[in-house]
Amino acid sequence: MLPLVLAGTAVLLASGLAGLRRAAPDAARRIVYGSSLGLCAALALAGLAALGAPPTVLRLPLFVPWVGAWFRLDPLAGFFLFVVNLGGAGASLYGLGYGRHEPTPERVLAFYPAFLAAMNLVLLAADAFGFLFAWELMSVTSWALVVAHHHEPGNRRAGFLYLLMATLSGLALLLAFGLLAGPAGDYGFAAMRAARPAGGAAALALLLALAGTGAKAGLMPLHAWLPEAHPAAPSHVSALMSGVMTKVAVYAFIRIVFDLLGGPPWWAAVVVLALGGATAVLGVLQALLQRDLKRLLAYSTVENIGIVFIGLGLAMAFRADGDPIGAALALTAALFHVFNHAVFKSLLFYGAGAVQAATGSRDMDALGGLIHRMRLTSFAVLVGCGAISALPPLNGFVSEWLTFQAILLHPDLPQWGFKVMLPADGALLALAAALAAACFVKAYGITFLGRPRSQAAATAMEVDGFSRATMAGFAALCLLGGIFPGVMIDALAPVAHALLGTRLPAQLALPWVTVVPVAAARSSYNGLLIFLFIATATSLTVLAIHRFASHAVRRSPAWDCGFPDPSPATQYTADSFAQPIRRVFAASLFRAREVVTMPPPGDTGPATIEKTFCDPFWDWGYAPVAGWIDRAATTLNVLQFLTIRRYLSFVFLALVTLLLAVALWG
Amino acid sequence: MGGFGFDVAHMLAGLLVLASLTMLYQDRLVALINVLAAHALILSASVAWQAHLQGAPDLYVTAAIAFGFKAVFIPWALRRIVRELGVHREIETVVGIGPTMLAGIGLVALSLEVMLPVTAAADPVARQDIALALSVVLIGLLIMVTRRNAVSQVVGFLSIDNGISLAATGARGMPLVVEISVAFSVLVAFIVIGIFLFRIRERFDTVDLGALDEFSGERQ
Numbered sequence: 001m002l003p004l005v006l007a008g009t010a011v012l013l014a015s016g017l018a019g020l021r022r023a024a025p026d027a028a029r030r031i032v033y034g035s036s037l038g039l040c041a042a043l044a045l046a047g048l049a050a051l052g053a054p055p056t057v058l059r060l061p062l063f064v065p066w067v068g069a070w071f072r073l074d075p076l077a078g079f080f081l082f083v084v085n086l087g088g089a090g091a092s093l094y095g096l097g098y099g100r101h102e103p104t105p106e107r108v109l110a111f112y113p114a115f116l117a118a119m120n121l122v123l124l125a126a127d128a129f130g131f132l133f134a135w136e137l138m139s140v141t142s143w144a145l146v147v148a149h150h151h152e153p154g155n156r157r158a159g160f161l162y163l164l165m166a167t168l169s170g171l172a173l174l175l176a177f178g179l180l181a182g183p184a185g186d187y188g189f190a191a192m193r194a195a196r197p198a199g200g201a202a203a204l205a206l207l208l209a210l211a212g213t214g215a216k217a218g219l220m221p222l223h224a225w226l227p228e229a230h231p232a233a234p235s236h237v238s239a240l241m242s243g244v245m246t247k248v249a250v251y252a253f254i255r256i257v258f259d260l261l262g263g264p265p266w267w268a269a270v271v272v273l274a275l276g277g278a279t280a281v282l283g284v285l286q287a288l289l290q291r292d293l294k295r296l297l298a299y300s301t302v303e304n305i306g307i308v309f310i311g312l313g314l315a316m317a318f319r320a321d322g323d324p325i326g327a328a329l330a331l332t333a334a335l336f337h338v339f340n341h342a343v344f345k346s347l348l349f350y351g352a353g354a355v356q357a358a359t360g361s362r363d364m365d366a367l368g369g370l371i372h373r374m375r376l377t378s379f380a381v382l383v384g385c386g387a388i389s390a391l392p393p394l395n396g397f398v399s400e401w402l403t404f405q406a407i408l409l410h411p412d413l414p415q416w417g418f419k420v421m422l423p424a425d426g427a428l429l430a431l432a433a434a435l436a437a438a439c440f441v442k443a444y445g446i447t448f449l450g451r452p453r454s455q456a457a458a459t460a461m462e463v464d465g466f467s468r469a470t471m472a473g474f475a476a477l478c479l480l481g482g483i484f485p486g487v488m489i490d491a492l493a494p495v496a497h498a499l500l501g502t503r504l505p506a507q508l509a510l511p512w513v514t515v516v517p518v519a520a521a522r523s524s525y526n527g528l529l530i531f532l533f534i535a536t537a538t539s540l541t542v543l544a545i546h547r548f549a550s551h552a553v554r555r556s557p558a559w560d561c562g563f564p565d566p567s568p569a570t571q572y573t574a575d576s577f578a579q580p581i582r583r584v585f586a587a588s589l590f591r592a593r594e595v596v597t598m599p600p601p602g603d604t605g606p607a608t609i610e611k612t613f614c615d616p617f618w619d620w621g622y623a624p625v626a627g628w629i630d631r632a633a634t635t636l637n638v639l640q641f642l643t644i645r646r647y648l649s650f651v652f653l654a655l656v657t658l659l660l661a662v663a664l665w666g
Numbered sequence: 667m668g669g670f671g672f673d674v675a676h677m678l679a680g681l682l683v684l685a686s687l688t689m690l691y692q693d694r695l696v697a698l699i700n701v702l703a704a705h706a707l708i709l710s711a712s713v714a715w716q717a718h719l720q721g722a723p724d725l726y727v728t729a730a731i732a733f734g735f736k737a738v739f740i741p742w743a744l745r746r747i748v749r750e751l752g753v754h755r756e757i758e759t760v761v762g763i764g765p766t767m768l769a770g771i772g773l774v775a776l777s778l779e780v781m782l783p784v785t786a787a788a789d790p791v792a793r794q795d796i797a798l799a800l801s802v803v804l805i806g807l808l809i810m811v812t813r814r815n816a817v818s819q820v821v822g823f824l825s826i827d828n829g830i831s832l833a834a835t836g837a838r839g840m841p842l843v844v845e846i847s848v849a850f851s852v853l854v855a856f857i858v859i860g861i862f863l864f865r866i867r868e869r870f871d872t873v874d875l876g877a878l879d880e881f882s883g884e885r886q
Contacts, residue, residue: 645811652807656776659804663779 002056002073005046005081006124012039013117019109029099032109036116037092043120044085050078051494057190063129070188072126075494076259079335080123080251083342087244088116090470091236094350097466098236101357107148108234115141115240119248128177128187135173135252139166139216142245145237146229158228165215165225172212173252179205180260189260196262206264209256210272216249218302219309220279221617226302227286231294231362235353238294242301243346247338250308257316258331258499266320270417272313277421277428280306284435285585288442289592289613291574293352293362296443297345300388303432304341307403308334310425314406315500317418324502326409329517332492332504333402339488340395340481344387347474351381354467355447358460364443364574369452373460378448380471385444387478389437393531395481398515400433401525405517435581442577451568483527485515575611586613671719675791675836678712679798682832683774686805686825690770691763695753695817699744702821706736709828712795713835719791725835731849732831740824740856747860748817761812770805777801795836802829816866820859827852 018031050056055074062069073081095112102108118141121134143166147159179201180192197205215222230241257264283302290296311334318326354377355370356362371378387394390401407426413419452458462468481488486507493503507515516524575582586592592613599605642650685705692698710732717725761769781797788796806829809822831848 645814648807649811652804652811655807656773656804659776659780662784663776 001046001049001053002058002071002124005043005073005120006058006060006071008039008043008046009117009120009124012036012043012113012120014113015039016110016113019112020106025105028109029102029105030096032113033092033095033099036113037089037096040085040088040092040116044082044089046073047078047081047083047085048491050081051075051491053078055498057126063133067127067129067187069130070126070190071124071130072189073124075498076251076254077123079492079495080247080338081120083247083339084116084119084123084244087240087247087342087346088119090346090350090474091240091244093473094239094353094467094470095236097464098234098350098353098357100464102234104148108145108237111141111144111148112237115145115237119245122248123251126189128181128189128192131189131252132170132174132177136166136170138245138248139163139170142233142237142241145233145241147232148234148237149232152232154228155232158225158232161225162229165222168222169212169215169249172208172215176205176208176212176256179208180256189255192260193262202261203265203268206257206261206268207271209253209261210268210275213249213253213256214275214309217246217253217305217309218279218283219275219305220282220302221621223279223283223302223305224615224617224622227290227295227298230298230301231292235294235349235356238298238353239346239349242298242349243342246301246305247342250305250312250334250338253309253312254331254499257312258319263320264316266317266415267417269313269316269320270415270421272309272316273421273425276306276309276311276313277425278306279303280310280432281428281435282589284432284439285581285589286615288435288439288578288581289586289590291364293355293364293367293443293447294349295362296364296439297348297352300436300439301341301345303436304337304345304388307400307429307432308337308341310334310429311337311403311406313425314403314422317413317422318406318410319500321410321413321415321418323410324500325504325518326406327500328496328502328504329402329409330406331496331500332489332517333399333406335492335495336402336485336488337396337399340387340399340478343474343477343481344384344394344396347380347384347471347478348388350467350471350474351377351384354463354471355460357463357467359454359456361454361456364446366454367447367452367457368450368454368568368571369448369457370460371448373457374448374462376468377463377471380468380475381448382444383475383478385440387482389440390433391437393482393527393534394478395485396478398482398485398525398527400429402517403429405523409518409522435585438578438581442574446572446574446577450571453568453571479531483531485525485527486510489515489517582611582613590614590616671715672791672794674715675712675719676794678708678715679795679832679836681708682712682828683798683801683805686802686809686829687767687770687774689809689821689825690766690805690812693763695748695815696745698818698821699741699748702744702824703737703741705825705828706732706741709831710737712832716791716795716835728831728835728849732828735849735853736824736828740853743856743860744817744820747863751817751863753815753817766808766812770808773804773808774798774801777804792836796833799829799833799836802826802832805829816859816863820856820863823859824852824856 012035015032015035018035019028021028050073052075053073055072058071059068060071099105099108115138118134118138122131122138125131125134143159143163146162147155150156150159177187177192180195180197181187184191184195186192186195210219211222213219218226226242226246230238233241257268280303283299283304283306287296287299287303290299311330314330315327315334318324318330352362354374355367358370358374358377359367361367383394387396390396404426407422407429410422413422452460489504489507493506497503504517507517510516514524514526582592590613592611595610595612597608597610599607682705685701685708689698689701689705692701710729713725713732714729717723717729777800778797781800782793785793785796803826806822806826809825810819813819813822827848834848
């Protein structure tokens with residue numbers, strides 16, 4: 001099957017050429033998105049099939065002639081193949097309709113299939129060279145998509161920042177692989193797996209891998225590019241970058257840490273847990289402060305990556321402590337959340353794209369009341385918001401519940417780091433979940449409820465059929481994932497078995513699709529029961545209301561406090577909704593300030609309120625580094641204007657110095 | 667191969683280094699070019715001896731190319747250039763001859779010190795050749811660094827190429843194609859540099875590189 005998968009990826013890579021036809025953009029759009037849809041669906045099925053199959057390996061005579069390129073399809077790669085191509089198929093279906101609004105389609109169509117193919121290649125590569133090649137291809141193609149609308153203000157800066165961070169991530173991974181390969185210099189994953197470096201080299205490789213994959217996934221403090229770059233791309237590409245590409249980075253982390261490295265030291269798990277917890281809470285706090293719908297979603301991606309990394313950190317901790325069942329539970333929770341986040345974040349970005357297409361705006365304070373104009377979109381987004389806020393019976397609840405189960409499994413690991421970190425992470429996770437709920441109440445309430453805040457929102461039209469079908473499909477996936485979590489947990493069992501040597505007990509054998517991750521005495525969950533209860537209770541309530549109250553309803557002007565026809569500006573805004581949380585949490589963390597300026601008596605000018613907040617990572621992390629680099633570059637600028645003889649002297653002196661070093665230490 | 671073959675090869679390589687050192691203290695352009703011709707002559711003799719030692723007839727072609735191009739044609743053309751430019755009387759070294767010579771001797775010692783331990787397993791002839799060739803290359807760089815006149819920089823560049831040729835022919839099995847292409851690239855480089863010399867002269871009325879620096883673009 002692996003040759004077929006590779007062939008499919010190659011066709012995907014080539015189908016971008018069809019997007020270059022500027023003469024017939026409609027035909028090009030249909031060809032590119034249609035073929036991507038078909039290929040992604042096929043690849044997703046192949047990934048599912050690979051979950052239960054033994055690993056297959058293939059060597060192709062590509063790249064370096066005498067080394068070749070190795071490819072491997074094992075359960076881990078199969079699971080991520082499924083997630084990536086599910087997201088890819090959704091984005092392609094959505095793009096069939098949404099792509100109509102694209103002002104410069106050739107800038108998107110040419111790179112879109114290549115981006116999908118590159119992500120697939122990362123998952124399939126089984127040597128460092130092919131992996132890094134695919135990784136960089138993924139970065140470059142997604143960068144091209146980020147700067148597709150490069151005339152809009154800020155997008156080019158976002159693209160530049162993204163390119164910088166992608167370079168940093170590639171460099172860190174390059175060095176990590178260099179350490180893993182060891183002195184023999186074999187860059188095949190099989191050789192690295194056999195070599196199992198230990199001690200300082202392994203620890204350094206792990207930290208480099210964490211930096212390299214974290215920079216791509218949006219782990220703090222390397223997340224600053226993500227909320228800039230993800231919203232800049234067209235919406236279905238934003239969905240791919242946020243929902244899928246970050247998962248490819250998670251895959252890379254799992255591949256390196258759990259597969260290639262073997263047993264990392266226990267303190268590494270503490271680092272991952274700390275970063276994951278901080279990322280989850282700070283990400284959602286920043287999401288709460290946003291007014292731009294897509295930026296809010298991008299910050300929420302940072303939060304969810306934090307949750308995934310908490311799960312991975314737990315798995316590392318339990319593994320270092322010799323508890324394979326706990327590790328399998330935590331890993332399953334993390335992977336389940338990977339799938340869930342891919343589904344609901346894609347759905348929410350499709351919804352944001354639909355809102356943008358219908359109203360031309362992503363600013364929540366220019367929206368409102370869309371639930372009357374875009375019925376299906378608003379319902380699908382409501383499902384997505386519920387899922388991302390971890391409400392049962394939707395899928396987001398199950399994975400976060402499983403993560404909590406993993407934390408509660410062993411609150412008393414012997415190492416002091418875990419004694420501090422596990423309870424702290426439990427608290428941070430709970431806080432993040434609560435804040436995420438508040439965040440999405442805000443996002444949904446301000447955008448879809450209330451009255452329209454602008455003419456565009458008041459006259460918005462529901463989007464096309466392709467977009468609606470995609471959103472409905474993904475909303476259904478959110479529900480199905482929450483009702484039948486046992487299917488996913490059982491599907492993930494081979495992955496856990498391949499990486500950790502053990503698996504969770506089979507869930508599908510249990511009656512009434514109950515989920516019992518470890519033991520019934522501890523905890524169990526039945527999504528179907530909750531769903532049936534909610535559905536029955538709601539139906540009965542609706543029935544009762546219609547039976548006894550509907551005939552008594554009469555429509556009349558609302559009581560309006562003596563102000564007839566108040567302006568929509570008197571409603572809650574995005575900022576006013578977030579004000580309590582901003583004051584409590586962000587005042588110290590992000591130095592959020594409000595300045596109210598009242599005009600003096602007699603002055604007819606308006607009163608103003610100004611809100612400011614700053615990003616500590618930017619001000620204390622990125623800005624100083626950028627300053628140092630700038631100063632160093634200015635200092636070194638002198639070197640550009642030397643005489644030829646000086647340059648020759650530099651070459652000569654460098655050569656002599658190196659030779660001296662060889663002579664002295666050789 | 668007996669001791670005699672090794673001795674001769676060693677002597678020829680040593681002579682090449684000696685010629686390089688001689689170049690370092692020539693303070694007239696014409697004399698410098700004469701030494702360059704001698705340098706190339708020694709190189710072609712060394713290559714021919716390698717051909718005899720290794721029993722590789724294609725190295726004779728290499729030797730012939732070295733003789734024809736490097737020992738006869740290029741020096742002749744350089745002499746013409748010097749005469750045409752009217753610079754055959756001048757030369758200016760940047761550092762004094764004493765320190766330059768000391769530096770050159772130091773470079774020879776350094777390259778022996780570096781190369782001999784590294785190539786301990788290699789064939790003794792190739793070993794000596796490579797070590798001495800590195801010193802020829804380093805001295806060539808030193809010539810380029812210490813001289814100010816464009817013509818003498820060309821001479822330094824050509825002597826570097828001679829050193830590379832020595833190292834390449836010392837090792838067995840270098841294909842003739844490589845040698846021919848290297849020879850031609852040197853020729854092309856020489857032609858380009860020659861044309862540049864005349865253009866520089868036309869434009870700035872001197873071939874002193876110090877004068878060029880005043881015109882380097884974008885100086886702040």
